[in-house]
Amino acid sequence: MDSVTALYRAHAESTVVACLSFHYGSKHNDREIPFAKWHADRLGIPHLTIPLAFIGEHFASDLLQSGREIPKGHYEAQNMQKTVVPFRNGIMLSVAAGFAESKGAGGLVIAAHSGDHAIYPDCREDFMRAMAEAIRLGTYANLTLLRPFIAMTKAEIAAEGHRLGVEFSKTWSCYVGGEIHCGECGTCVERREAFQLAGLPDLTGYLVSGPIPDKPD
Amino acid sequence: MDSVTALYRAHAESTVVACLSFHYGSKHNDREIPFAKWHADRLGIPHLTIPLAFIGEHFASDLLQSGREIPKGHYEAQNMQKTVVPFRNGIMLSVAAGFAESKGAGGLVIAAHSGDHAIYPDCREDFMRAMAEAIRLGTYANLTLLRPFIAMTKAEIAAEGHRLGVEFSKTWSCYVGGEIHCGECGTCVERREAFQLAGLPDLTGYLVSGPIPDKPD
Numbered sequence: 001m002d003s004v005t006a007l008y009r010a011h012a013e014s015t016v017v018a019c020l021s022f023h024y025g026s027k028h029n030d031r032e033i034p035f036a037k038w039h040a041d042r043l044g045i046p047h048l049t050i051p052l053a054f055i056g057e058h059f060a061s062d063l064l065q066s067g068r069e070i071p072k073g074h075y076e077a078q079n080m081q082k083t084v085v086p087f088r089n090g091i092m093l094s095v096a097a098g099f100a101e102s103k104g105a106g107g108l109v110i111a112a113h114s115g116d117h118a119i120y121p122d123c124r125e126d127f128m129r130a131m132a133e134a135i136r137l138g139t140y141a142n143l144t145l146l147r148p149f150i151a152m153t154k155a156e157i158a159a160e161g162h163r164l165g166v167e168f169s170k171t172w173s174c175y176v177g178g179e180i181h182c183g184e185c186g187t188c189v190e191r192r193e194a195f196q197l198a199g200l201p202d203l204t205g206y207l208v209s210g211p212i213p214d215k216p217d
Numbered sequence: 218m219d220s221v222t223a224l225y226r227a228h229a230e231s232t233v234v235a236c237l238s239f240h241y242g243s244k245h246n247d248r249e250i251p252f253a254k255w256h257a258d259r260l261g262i263p264h265l266t267i268p269l270a271f272i273g274e275h276f277a278s279d280l281l282q283s284g285r286e287i288p289k290g291h292y293e294a295q296n297m298q299k300t301v302v303p304f305r306n307g308i309m310l311s312v313a314a315g316f317a318e319s320k321g322a323g324g325l326v327i328a329a330h331s332g333d334h335a336i337y338p339d340c341r342e343d344f345m346r347a348m349a350e351a352i353r354l355g356t357y358a359n360l361t362l363l364r365p366f367i368a369m370t371k372a373e374i375a376a377e378g379h380r381l382g383v384e385f386s387k388t389w390s391c392y393v394g395g396e397i398h399c400g401e402c403g404t405c406v407e408r409r410e411a412f413q414l415a416g417l418p419d420l421t422g423y424l425v426s427g428p429i430p431d432k433p434d
Contacts, residue, residue, distance in 0.1 A: 050271045054312070058265065060319040081357075086318035087311055090355050094307040095271070101303035102277040122355035130350035137347055138307050138339035140298075 001171040001191065004039050005161035006111035006148060011043050012164060017105045018046040022092050024085065025056015026063045027070065028177035035170050050095055061085040063175055070175045070182075074213045075190035076118035083175060083186065089122035090131060093145065097135045100143055107144035108135075115154045115190060125150050154190055155197035162200055169203040183208040218388040218408065221256050222378035223328035223365060228260050229381060234322045235263040239309050241302065242273015243280045244287065245394035252387050267312055278302040280392055287392045287399075291430045292407035293335035300392060300403065306339035307348060310362065314352045317360055324361035325352075332371045332407060342367050371407055372414035379417055386420040400425040 010016050019040050021033045033049055040047035055064070062068045062082040071079040089110065096108045116123035125147075132145035149157055161168060173191040174181040181188050183206030193212050195202035227233050236257050238250045250266055257264035272281070279285045279299040288296040306329065313325045333340035342364075349362035366374055378385060390408040391398040398405050400423030410429050412419035 048275070054267045055315070058319065059315055084357070085315070086357075087315035087352070087355050090311040090351060091308070091315055094304055094311040098272065098276055098302070098304035098308055102275065121357060124354070127351055127354040130347050130354055133347035134307060134344055134351050135304070137341070137344040138304050140301070140303075140338060 001161060001166070001168055001173060001194075002111035002113055002149060002154065002157050004036065004171050005157050005164065005166055006109050007039060007043065007045070008161065008164040008166050009148060010109050010146075011045065016043075016045045017100070017103050018048060020092075020096055020099065021047065021049045022052050022095070023049050024052040024088070025065050026085070026175070026177070027065055028172060028175055031174070031177050032172040035172050038170055039166075048099075052091065052095075055085060055088070055091070059086055070185045072184040073186060073189065074215050075115060075186040077186065077213075077216050078119075080119045080186040084120055087122055089120075089127075093131055093135065097139060097143055097145075101139045101141055104141070105143070106141065107146055109146045109148065111149050111157070112147055113149040113152050113154055113157055153197070154194035158194045158198040158200055162198070168195075173204075178207070180205045180207055182206070183210075189213055218378060218383070218385055218390060218411075219328035219330055219366060219371065219374050221253065221388050222374050222381065222383055223326050224256060224260070224262070225378065225381040225383050226365060227326050227363075228262065233260075233262045234317070234320050235265060237309075237313055237316065238264065238266045239269050239312070240266050241269040241305070242282050243302070243392070243394070244282055245389060245392055248391070248394050249389040252389050255387055256383075265316075267316075269308065269312075272302060272305070272308070276303055287402045289401040290403060290406065291432050292332060292403035294403065294430075294433045295336075297336045297403040301337055304339055306337075306344075310348055310352065314356060314360055314362075318356045318358055321358070322360070323358065324363055326363045326365065328366050328374070329364055330366040330369050330371055330374055370414070371411035375411045375415040375417055379415070385412075390421075395424070397422045397424055399423070400427075406430055 021036045023029045037047045100108045112123040128147050135145050136142045173187045175185045175187050176182040238253045240246045254264045317325045329340040345364050352362050353359045390404045392402045393399040
């Protein structure tokens with residue numbers, strides 16, 4: 001829901017040359033990517049899926065099909081660390097930078113937000129600032145890395161998406177990647193909490209939708 | 218010859234967990250990668266080839282099989298700009314960083330050198346400094362990006378490789394990627410010049426080995 005909202009916002013503000021999904025062997029890639037394509041098609045923006053199968057084969061993370069079970073709990077809880085795919089955003093941003101330079105774009109957009117900061121080092125603003133500098137210096141076009149949601153909460157993103165007409169029932173969060181959202185993994189909990197805090201209806205079907213666990217101290 | 222020399226040096230100085238080659242659709246990947254593996258095998262270091270076929274399919278560069286003919290001339294001449302693969306080093310370093318973090322390594326090594334600076338933005342020290350910072354901040358292990366040759370010339374790398382016992386006849390430079398080195402493309406010219414300046418015999422077989430073009434002003 002973050003990336004799709006960022007796409008709608010970028011589309012509203014400027015010309016989007018293309019959007020990229022990455023198939024890297026996570027348990028939920030096959031759920032999230034068709035939705036990404038659905039939104040791109042709706043907006044008339046070319047959508048490409050970049051295969052990064054080597055991540056699933058060689059990297060260590062429970063987010064991957066090669067990993068263990070997805071932990072349950074709050075998105076910012078310590079046990080979510082097992083779902084980190086090492087330097088995933090560095091890899092995705094680098095690929096997107098090379099692609100953007102090849103297509104003559106002026107920059108690229110990532111939808112990392114403040115709720116990601118607790119667990120994911122490659123979602124934090126200090127990482128983004130260094131990566132933005134590397135992308136600017138490492139390209140002829142001096143590409144700009146935009147991170148419009150870096151200081152926003154997921155609830156604020158939900159409100160922004162709602163304003164932009166995003167059909168959230170056609171977005172996928174659940175890391176487990178089953179038939180429907182599990183409702184209990186970190187990212188399902190985060191999703192449910194976001195709609196609740198934003199005061200928006202949550203049309204997602206969840207397998208389990210008990211009380212939302214507290215955010216850790 | 219730069220990367221292989223960096224591998225020998227890293228092996229002499231510390232424990233090398235693995236080395237990575239990238240198959241990204243360049244004209245010379247199939248020539249250089251078997252040599253990389255040969256050296257890794259000789260040193261007893263695991264060698265992996267990471268496929269990045271999307272670069273050949275979607276990126277714009279004459280280095281790629283999908284591009285036009287490789288230009289002839291000095292490595293630092295302006296027409297070599299066509300052989301830049303956009304943000305290639307950013308992509309390779311990001312993949313290597315994620316891999317290194319997955320394997321519990323403490324850092325990674327790239328063999329970019331001062332002769333690369335004229336044409337390739339993602340070989341310059343200001344890019345490397347920003348990328349190193351992104352890799353440090355974006356990983357739990359705070360990985361270190363080592364660039365031992367960043368201020369050295371290729372002639373100095375040739376001398377260093379010679380000292381370390383690198384068999385340079387089992388390295389590949391030529392961007393054209395034919396049966397033997399063409400002798401006329403930027404990287405062949407750079408290779409010939411390096412051995413000459415280092416005062417070392419050049420055992421490479423070249424298709425054409427006329428006078429070495431002057432370095433541009």
